[in-house]
Amino acid sequence: MSLKKQAVSGVKWNFLQQFSVQIINFGVQVILARLLMPEMFGLIAMIIVFISIGQTLMDSGMTSSLIRTKNPDQIDYSTVFVTNLLMSIAIYGVTYSLAPLIAEFYNQEVLTDIVRVFALTFVIRAFVAVHVAKLTKEMNFKLQMKLQIPSTIIAGIVGVTLAYQGYGVWSLVWLNLVQAIVFTIQNWLFINWRPSFIFDWKRFKHHFVFGYKLTLAGLIDTIYNDAYRIIIGKFFSPASVGFFHQAETMRLFPVGQISAVLGKVTYPFFSNIDNDIALKAAYRITMKLVFFIAIPTMLALILVAEEGFRFLFGDKWMPAVPYFQILALASIVRPASAYNLNILKVKGRSDIFLKLEIIKKILGIVLIIISLPFQVIGLVISLTVFSFISFVINMHYSGRLISYPMLEQIKDIIHLVVIGCVVFSLLLFIKGSLQTYLGYDFLVALSFTTAFFLLFLSAALLLDKDLLKTIKNINK
Numbered sequence: 001m002s003l004k005k006q007a008v009s010g011v012k013w014n015f016l017q018q019f020s021v022q023i024i025n026f027g028v029q030v031i032l033a034r035l036l037m038p039e040m041f042g043l044i045a046m047i048i049v050f051i052s053i054g055q056t057l058m059d060s061g062m063t064s065s066l067i068r069t070k071n072p073d074q075i076d077y078s079t080v081f082v083t084n085l086l087m088s089i090a091i092y093g094v095t096y097s098l099a100p101l102i103a104e105f106y107n108q109e110v111l112t113d114i115v116r117v118f119a120l121t122f123v124i125r126a127f128v129a130v131h132v133a134k135l136t137k138e139m140n141f142k143l144q145m146k147l148q149i150p151s152t153i154i155a156g157i158v159g160v161t162l163a164y165q166g167y168g169v170w171s172l173v174w175l176n177l178v179q180a181i182v183f184t185i186q187n188w189l190f191i192n193w194r195p196s197f198i199f200d201w202k203r204f205k206h207h208f209v210f211g212y213k214l215t216l217a218g219l220i221d222t223i224y225n226d227a228y229r230i231i232i233g234k235f236f237s238p239a240s241v242g243f244f245h246q247a248e249t250m251r252l253f254p255v256g257q258i259s260a261v262l263g264k265v266t267y268p269f270f271s272n273i274d275n276d277i278a279l280k281a282a283y284r285i286t287m288k289l290v291f292f293i294a295i296p297t298m299l300a301l302i303l304v305a306e307e308g309f310r311f312l313f314g315d316k317w318m319p320a321v322p323y324f325q326i327l328a329l330a331s332i333v334r335p336a337s338a339y340n341l342n343i344l345k346v347k348g349r350s351d352i353f354l355k356l357e358i359i360k361k362i363l364g365i366v367l368i369i370i371s372l373p374f375q376v377i378g379l380v381i382s383l384t385v386f387s388f389i390s391f392v393i394n395m396h397y398s399g400r401l402i403s404y405p406m407l408e409q410i411k412d413i414i415h416l417v418v419i420g421c422v423v424f425s426l427l428l429f430i431k432g433s434l435q436t437y438l439g440y441d442f443l444v445a446l447s448f449t450t451a452f453f454l455l456f457l458s459a460a461l462l463l464d465k466d467l468l469k470t471i472k473n474i475n476k
Contacts, residue, residue: 020145021152026253028156032163032171033313038242040169045245046106046233047115049226054095054122056218058088063133064214065207072137074196079203081130081195088126095119106233110169118173124180130195131187147186155179217357224361227368228379240376246313247323247380254297255331280402283340284412288467290335291413292460295420298328300452303427307441323380330387337391340398356397360390416460423455 033041062080066072096116103111135144159175167174233241301308302325309321364386371382396406427448461468 021148022253024149024152024156028159028175029249030312031160033246033317035160035163036168036171037239038246038316039238040172040242041245042233042238042241043108043111043114043169044172045229045241046108046238047102047111047118049223049230050095050098050102050115051118051121052222052226053219054088054091054119055125056215056222057091058084058122058126058129062207062211063129065210066130066133067137068210069207075198075200076203076207077130077134077193078196078198079200080133080207082197082199083204083208084126084129085123088122092119092122095122108238114169114173118176121177121180124177124184128184128187131191131193134193135191143190147183147190151179151182151186154182214353217354220357220361224364228383231368231372231379232376235372236376243317243320244323244376244380246317247320247327250309250320251298251301251324251327251331252334254301255294255335280404283398283402283404284409287336287340287409288412288416288464291332291416292467294332294335295416296423296453296456298332299420299424299456300449302328303424303431303452304445304448307445311441311445322377326377326380326384330384333387333391337387337394340394352397356393360386360393363389415463419456419459419463423452423459426455427452 062083066076066080069076096119099112099115099119102115103109132144155175155178158178159171162171162174229241229245232244305321305325305328306318309317309324313320364382367382367386368379371378374381392406395409398404399406399409431444431448
């Protein structure tokens, strides 16, 4: 199969995987949000940063190095597997010991046991990290989908059942734990690869030298992103953390699929392109398609956010609506940021990757300090501003490596932004004028979302012939 066909197939199956899994997760989250109080989601949100840090340290960026390496062999895969397994055990031990301090920091005693149980996912996922990397290297996203969906369904059933039976926050803990266990078992049953339990010091250094910079960058990014939950959890109520977490989860749901697909597919795809001209062409097409999807999706959701939250989650979640609407603006550029930094990784410039993360996070910390006196809404605004600053920085440095200047990139997408703003303003005016005549929340959300997509897509394809030609070629 040619590289182009592999990429198209990868996008298709990865999108189907992400879409299917997230639709299931979305349904489960809607049910759990109606069964559980915001405070329970807030408790889980408080510890996400520690779980994310553990996952990042466990891998140390070495699976990314495997994907980038030309023709890795059994020694490469086994060395990374052994490293991940030993690291996961060590990290779990540290997390287990720190659990009481985490609970004391938030003044929530129940977090001690929650952290100790939840952190078992470190060790469980270490058994499957290389399997997933191997499938990603081969761009075999079809099998990944077949393994991911059953584990998501089983975990969802367990979580909802426990919530119905009154287990509260523990239903969320076991949902995540069961998903990791079932997914790992399936990978070992259906993927024809087994580690040799060998460790080669030379191969370790090769993968670690590339990966540790990505790990440090990932740690900085993880800590910063979850700093908002830490700050809100420390200075505000668990319910406030719950509202923020739900808004963050919902605004990431639609574009998260695009980001995940592009992140997994473009990295191995770009890695196999040796010509900078071809790399620029692939980058340019991908960016236009990303904004063609992300702009109408997020602006339409901002438009119907109030009706959507009330219909899905009930009145108790309405304080999350303004957080969602502000954060949704940042989600417009998030998918592009998910893939444009892959250019740095493909070029082997993990050093620049790390430096950029440090610079961006210093700016982000300044924004947090400035916004903290303005309560949770100030923190939400600062996170959105930071997302746009990060996107501009990422776009500049990635484009510079492939002779695609930032101004040229902006020129390629500015018409899509203008169309989105015009359509949003028009429908907002119509919605405001008809507010007293509108009926059920579901019908309002459905009708205005549909209208937004029809107007935007029609105008965009009419004005951008290159985009229309690209979509026709993809269909072929």
